[in-house]
Amino acid sequence: MTVSNINFQIRKFLAGVLLLNPIQIAYSAPARSSKNNWVFWYYVNDGQNRDCANYCILTFSIVGIIILILILCGCWSCYRIKKRSKEDYNDRIKRSESMSEVR
Numbered sequence: 001m002t003v004s005n006i007n008f009q010i011r012k013f014l015a016g017v018l019l020l021n022p023i024q025i026a027y028s029a030p031a032r033s034s035k036n037n038w039v040f041w042y043y044v045n046d047g048q049n050r051d052c053a054n055y056c057i058l059t060f061s062i063v064g065i066i067i068l069i070l071i072l073c074g075c076w077s078c079y080r081i082k083k084r085s086k087e088d089y090n091d092r093i094k095r096s097e098s099m100s101e102v103r
Contacts, residue, residue, distance in 0.1 A: 040059075041050040052060075 038054045040053060040055040042053045043049070044051050
């Protein structure tokens, strides 16, 4: 197998795993059916209301985790920037003090 063939196989696998068939996502089942079906929502109260099901919970969990990771990365970047600017400020003060001693 060549590298490009392996890359194609990996992309094909990820596309199959990550990209769900729209028909499967939109599929819904009545609440009386077994809960083993992977559906986006279940109908309850004779079709009056919809309850979040497997795909719905999975989707919102993944989206929530991604949002949390983005927030944490933003906070970490702000911390690093603040720390680096404080170090740069201290270095400039030390350099200016050493330059004033030389004069």
